[in-house]
Amino acid sequence: MSRLCPSMSPVCVPRTLRLLRQLFPGLPAAMQRLYSLDVSAPLLRTQGYVDGRWVSAASVFPVLDPATGQEIARVSDCGPAEAKQAVDAAFKAFQSWKQRSAKERSVLLRRWFDLMTNHKEELARLITFECGKPLQESLSEVAYSASFLEWFSEEARRVYGDIVPSPNKDRKILLLKQPVGVSSIITPWNFPSAMITRKVGAALAAGCTVVVKPAEDTPLSALALAELAEQAGIPAGVFNVVPCSREKTPSVGEVLCTDPLVAIVSFTGSTATGKVLLRMAADTVKKASMELGGHAPFIVFDSADIDVAVRGAMASKFRNSGQTCVCSNRFLVQSGIHDRFVEQLGRAMDAELRLGHGSEPGTTQGPLINSRAAEKVVQQVSDAVSRGAKVLKGGKRLDGSFMEPTLLADVTTDMLCTKEETFGPLLPVIRFNTEEEALAIANASNVGLAGYCYSQDVSQIWRVMEALETGIVGINEGLLSTPEASFGGVKESGLGREGSKYGIDDYLDVKYVCFGGLKP
Incomplete structure (x- = not known):
């Protein structure tokens, strides 16, 4: 049978901490540090992030350490109103962000990548405490997560269109690639950092703006990414995060999937939930990128x-x-x-x-x-x-x-x-x-x-x-x-591909321009 860590069985963590508090008043603080998150950590944010500002909601919800059941933090419980504010902010920011040159967007994404790399230990610790995975795996996730920002910072400058030979001498055929607009990004808890950057890196590289709704179990990683995005110089409204509880998830999800200002819904999660989101997005015929269940x-x-x-x-x-x-x-x-x-x-x-x-x-x-x-x-x-x-x-x-x-x-x-x-x-x-x-x-x-x-x-x-x-x-x-390879499934495992050179395609429209009236 697989072994328990000899110094502290997972079964005994909560009861041991309680016992130590009772028997050894001076010792529990040291033990608590091992099994608790530093509330003063610079990347530990607990408010929503909308239009470049940290915003509080009317209520909060707890984030728990799945290993101990202990509360890590209380996070703003954003609702439909905050979600709508984030969509409006993203739509406003899109008007200027899409005008930025590909090189400008590339530089900002690369700066964000560098900051993630510099803060990898802090980011990994957040993942371990809210998601439960071993610290070494969390460090690997941070490296994997950052790699998507690096990859798409490079792909931003490779969004090529086409000039197609025309059958007529007096016209030219141009195929231009343009960003689709506001992107709703709905992510799961199992990779709370990488599932965000894999989508957001592509969206921002293409010239889109985003609203992220992280899983209710793991909002801290998303908010830490927002803090680093701000430090990297990502403009206000380009990257927004609206954390919410399980209870408010349906109403927030409805805004993100039905608001007319949203152009694409990108979701990673269960097939059953993906079908619900697709039905909501269908009324306004939004693009959809779905990475759903596997077997x-x-x-x-x-x-x-x-x-x-x-x-x-x-x-x-x-x-x-x-x-x-x-x-x-x-x-x-x-x-x-x-x-x-x-x-x-x-x-x-x-x-x-x-x-x-x-x-x-x-x-x-x-x-x-x-x-x-x-x-x-x-x-x-x-x-x-x-x-x-x-x-x-x-x-x-x-x-x-x-x-x-x-x-x-x-x-x-x-x-x-x-x-x-x-x-x-x-x-x-x-x-x-x-x-x-x-x-x-x-x-x-x-x-x-x-x-x-x-x-x-x-x-x-x-x-x-x-x-x-x-x-x-x-x-x-x-x-x-790996970011260089495409990621996605067939049948009911989803729509579209993430990562690779194809990962940016879902965030682009192809515009055909027929340039006529030319003299041969």
């Missing part, structure tokens, strides 16, 4: 290098405690190597995974974002066991939202864990016999974001790569994301 198959063929496949499985499944949209969700292992793969994977889980508070050195597995997330994993495990699956590792929920990394064998396709996305540290293994069988199982889903294939047979790799119904394929590799 990634991870196929290991008999020819695979087992060591490489196990490393890939560990990286793909247990990053951020299994809470990524490209996490492998269904592990399909061919009969010839099934037993060896499962045995070696179990050993790797024992050796490499340690549960604990994300700020504690050595932690590789933090909590899930909340108790609802943990309960979902428990439900999937219970369902699988009731249908004949065997728990080889883990399987138990611990205090709060901690969940033991879990390995299931004898999994079949009628089990809940093979039908819906888990978003947790559950690794179900399905045995298969033929390539055709594996592809049939892999493609039997209404979503198609990422898929993985492990094989050393080049012909097989090519066949499977083309046959997988996903927008992203990893061949003998479990970690895929």
Whole structure:
């Protein structure tokens, strides 16, 4: 079983702090510092950010550390009024921002990137405390997040149009690319910084302005980005942030998806929520960029290098405690190597995974974002066991939202864990016999974001790569994301692409200009 951090079990964090306060009045302060966020941190902002000003709402909502359940901060609970103010500010700012030269926008985005890099430790600590992921992963997210600002600062100067040969001698055909306008950016909690910059970097590079609604669980990272944007010199109204509670999310989302001044809605989250937002955006025929749910198959063929496949499985499944949209969700292992793969994977889980508070050195597995997330994993495990699956590792929920990394064998396709996305540290293994069988199982889903294939047979790799119904394929590799490559899915996994040279396209319109009356 995966180990607990020896100095402080995640199960014991809240009760230990309470006990220390009672028994050792002088000691808890030091312990509190380990498991608490510095409220005087320069990037810890708790107000909304609209039109270059920090604004307070009529009420606040708490942000909790998912590892301990303790309150980190209270953040302004913005509502429809603040959302409308932000849209109006973004629309006003768009009139001047779109006139800026590509080089000017590039310089400002690069300055923002530099500030993120300089403040990476502070940003990472915010992510760890509001999201729960281990500090080392949070540092990686900050680097990944900043890389989108760097990438799109360069792409800003490469928004090329076309001059198309005309069939008539007296006219010229010009295809111009122009920014679409105000962009509503609605982001999830699992990558509270990177999911913002991947969208905002592209939007600002294109000449658009944005209103960001971060997830209610993780608003602090978004507000820290606003602080650094201001320091970078991003003009007032170009980047706005309206944090809100779960209760106000529907009304704020409605403004951001229906206001006539908004030109595009960009959302990352569940397929179910994405469909709701698309319906709201449809009345005013807005552009939409949707990065929705995943259910990634991870196929290991008999020819695979087992060591490489196990490393890939560990990286793909247990990053951020299994809470990524490209996490492998269904592990399909061919009969010839099934037993060896499962045995070696179990050993790797024992050796490499340690549960604990994300700020504690050595932690590789933090909590899930909340108790609802943990309960979902428990439900999937219970369902699988009731249908004949065997728990080889883990399987138990611990205090709060901690969940033991879990390995299931004898999994079949009628089990809940093979039908819906888990978003947790559950690794179900399905045995298969033929390539055709594996592809049939892999493609039997209404979503198609990422898929993985492990094989050393080049012909097989090519066949499977083309046959997988996903927008992203990893061949003998479990970690895929990079700003240089496109990110997005097929089927009900979404619309459009983020990152890469294609990531800026959703924020641009193509205008055809027919320049006639020319003398040959």
